[in-house]
Amino acid sequence: EVDSMLKQAGNGWILAVANSSPDAVTGVEFVAQAGWRLEGTVERLTYRHDARPARRTFAAAPAAVSDPQRFPLELPGYGVALYRFHLIPPGGEPTSAPASR
Numbered sequence: 714e715v716d717s718m719l720k721q722a723g724n725g726w727i728l729a730v731a732n733s734s735p736d737a738v739t740g741v742e743f744v745a746q747a748g749w750r751l752e753g754t755v756e757r758l759t760y761r762h763d764a765r766p767a768r769r770t771f772a773a774a775p776a777a778v779s780d781p782q783r784f785p786l787e788l789p790g791y792g793v794a795l796y797r798f799h800l801i802p803p804g805g806e807p808t809s810a811p812a813s814r
Contacts, residue, residue: 715741715788728796730786738788743796748803750781761792 714734720727732738745751755776763769776796778784788794 714738722797725797725799728798729793730788730796731793732788732790735790737790737792738786741786741788742783743786744783745800749800751778751784752799752801754778755784755796755798757787758795759787759789759792760794761789763791 715730715732715738717728717730720729728743730741755778757774757776759770759772761770776784776787784796784798786794786796
């Protein structure tokens with residue numbers, strides 16, 4: 714019920730995560746590969762679909778990050794969340810890097 718796509722965008726990354734379930738999903742997180750770490754703020758844009766246009770919602774906010782190698786994903790029911798962030802390789806500067814979810 715959860716699907717994702719990670720795409721490099723300039724010197725950062727965008728993670729798109731979709732939840733096709735009517736219920737919110739918890740306990741899912743983004744985890745950078747060993748030695749890589751997050752730099753700065755992780756931005757989150759969430760869209761929740763509803764058959765009634767008046768009940769569709771968008772929300773933008775910084776994501777809660779307490780660990781420099783991971784952050785939790787907030788996945789509303791029938792929703793899509795986009796996360797934008799930068800990664801730093803072990804001992805290096807921000808650059809392109811593989812990551813996993």
